[in-house]
Amino acid sequence: MADTLEQARLRDSFIKEELPKIKIEGIDVDKVYVDKIIEKAPERGKIIDIGTGNAHIPVKLINRNRNLEIFTIDLSKASVRIAKENCSFSDKIHVLRADGHNLPFRDSVFDEVIVRLAPHSIKEAYRVLKEGRCYIHRACGIYNCWKEIHEIFGERAMPYATAEWWKTSEGRLERYEMRGFKIVYEMSFLVKKYYTMDQIVMEMKFNPIVRDFDPKKDKHKLKELERKYKTKWGIRITGDPLILFARK
Numbered sequence: 001m002a003d004t005l006e007q008a009r010l011r012d013s014f015i016k017e018e019l020p021k022i023k024i025e026g027i028d029v030d031k032v033y034v035d036k037i038i039e040k041a042p043e044r045g046k047i048i049d050i051g052t053g054n055a056h057i058p059v060k061l062i063n064r065n066r067n068l069e070i071f072t073i074d075l076s077k078a079s080v081r082i083a084k085e086n087c088s089f090s091d092k093i094h095v096l097r098a099d100g101h102n103l104p105f106r107d108s109v110f111d112e113v114i115v116r117l118a119p120h121s122i123k124e125a126y127r128v129l130k131e132g133r134c135y136i137h138r139a140c141g142i143y144n145c146w147k148e149i150h151e152i153f154g155e156r157a158m159p160y161a162t163a164e165w166w167k168t169s170e171g172r173l174e175r176y177e178m179r180g181f182k183i184v185y186e187m188s189f190l191v192k193k194y195y196t197m198d199q200i201v202m203e204m205k206f207n208p209i210v211r212d213f214d215p216k217k218d219k220h221k222l223k224e225l226e227r228k229y230k231t232k233w234g235i236r237i238t239g240d241p242l243i244l245f246a247r248k
């Protein structure tokens with residue numbers, strides 16, 4: 001499920017150019033995520049971001065605190081290439097190609113492990129974290145952040161929603177406790193976003209939101225989405241993002 005170069009470039013331009021234009025009704029959860037990472041990290045903390053994509057979160061973090069040291073990893077060669085370009089301004093961000101299920105680091109070396117919507121192993125996250133330190137996972141709840149897409153595309157929506165690293169079923173917090181984490185809790189949100197159709201299609205091309213998505217073959221579905229959910233601000237997409245915290 002690692003990104004191709006085309007997907008990685010699309011993601012990069014979507015995050016830089018389109019995301020800031022999308023109207024949000026509710027809390028800006030990614031801002032809360034970044035605030036919490038900064039709040040819980042020591043002043044000169046060492047952080048790992050697993051499945052970093054284009055490293056847009058590490059860039060935000062280093063701009064908030066230049067004393068942090070961030071190791072940022074992704075399995076996709078393409079994402080690593082773009083992440084390196086985006087982080088070239090700082091010698092405090094190290095970009096590596098690695099698998100979130102098998103981290104190339106010794107035990108207990110990080111002050112924080114962070115993950116935003118990416119495959120990884122909870123066991124590995126626990127292993128590389130220092131005692132008493134925090135793992136912070138930005139995930140989604142039962143709608144998987146795309147409620148209206150689910151309604152229109154049915155079981156083709158979110159093929160990765162049952163993956164271990166994403167699973168939002170009951171027992172999510174207990175899974176972390178079973179791995180040894182001591183304090184586990186989460187903040188959950190309900191957010192509405194208003195997209196143009198072009199923005200939805202663009203995001204569906206680089207994020208596996210719908211299995212085998214093809215804008216041409218799926219044009220009737222997209223029309224139905226527009227007809228049902230178009231508002232004066234754009235096409236409404238309801239999400240239930242969450243931020244999970246687990247302390248070792």
Ligand SMILES: C[S@@+](CC[C@H](N)C(=O)[O-])C[C@H]1O[C@@H](n2cnc3c(N)ncnc32)[C@H](O)[C@@H]1O
Binds near residue numbers: 050052074118
């Ligand atoms: C939905 S994107 C999220 C990217 C970034 N965290 C963000 O929030 O923009 C998922 C990322 O996980 C990466 N990925 C997929 N499988 C992985 C694995 N086994 N280990 C590390 N990264 C992986 C993909 O290449 C992609 O960049």
